[in-house]
Amino acid sequence: MKVIEIFERKGLEVKIRIVSGFLGSGKTTCICNMLEKREGITGVLVNEFGDIGIDAELIQRGDAVDMVELPSGCICCTLRNDLVQAVEEIKTRVNPERLIIEPSGLAVPSGILEALEPVKEKLGLEIEAIIGIIDADGFLPNLESGLFGDFYTDQLANSDIILINKVDLVSPEMLQKVEEEIRKYNQSAIILHTVNCRAEIPALEKHEGIDYLHLHFDHEFDSLAITPGGIFRRDGIEQVLRDAKEEKFGHIYRAKGIFQTGEGYYNFDLVHGQINFKKLKGGSGNKFIFIGKGFDKKAVEESLARART
């Protein structure tokens, strides 16, 4: 756990926004947008797979934020105590006006609400909004696969605001189907259609007491998180991602990373067959994470080794 920047505020409540969403749906993108518009002191608590902090590095890019990372585990179940401790630490040391929590892409909001409920009053926490991000292209296939069903039920039922993101990737007919499906889980949430999670987040009434749905969701996924040295070829990494997309290593649901090339640092994403690269201003070493089920980790590592210059 790492506290990066500390500011002080003498004040009362900390408003909490939980930004939940399946792997690669756009949580980090959403938080970067919120931080661009932030007013006052804002804390960010990031929980992601692996110990290598890719999201934290991307969120910090170009802008210092008050951030705590909780890697390696899931704050909705195994890391509940760590979550409470981290929130307590942020409250006493930073006391931000707003705290944005990004759970891992496999964490359900109910576990976080349940963990915070007993300390809400003591720490002066106000759950301002649960924002659920749905990727318009991946939602229905994921739902139909049956592998993540309870994740979506918990996420959707507990969201106050649902962003149907990546609407640029689907037809209007598909978008309508997605929205109809979402409404089966939640009739009252505000639904917004977004590209890159660009939206004005409306103000909401505050949450009172426990009135959320809690479902068990199997988090037993495999992940490979590595920080190898060396300089990579961008086309070499692209080949690894194309192979992952074609399931040459087995089932990989999500891959992301930061890597150094002869022309500087890049960030890559693989999600639902979409491969994206972004040039970064800088970086602090190579970081790769692959998340899936029963995939060949050794083959991924060998393939990455071949992508070096």
Ligand SMILES: Nc1nc2c(ncn2[C@@H]2O[C@H](COP(=O)(O)OP(=O)(O)OP(=O)(O)O)[C@@H](O)[C@H]2O)c(=O)[nH]1
């Ligand atoms: N085409 C398209 N791509 C998007 C949109 N929003 C986000 N992305 C891309 O989707 C990829 C994943 O976005 P992230 O914000 O990293 O998603 P995340 O939910 O934080 O991912 P995890 O933390 O790994 O679960 C990135 O390459 C984004 O640039 C969108 O509206 N349209």
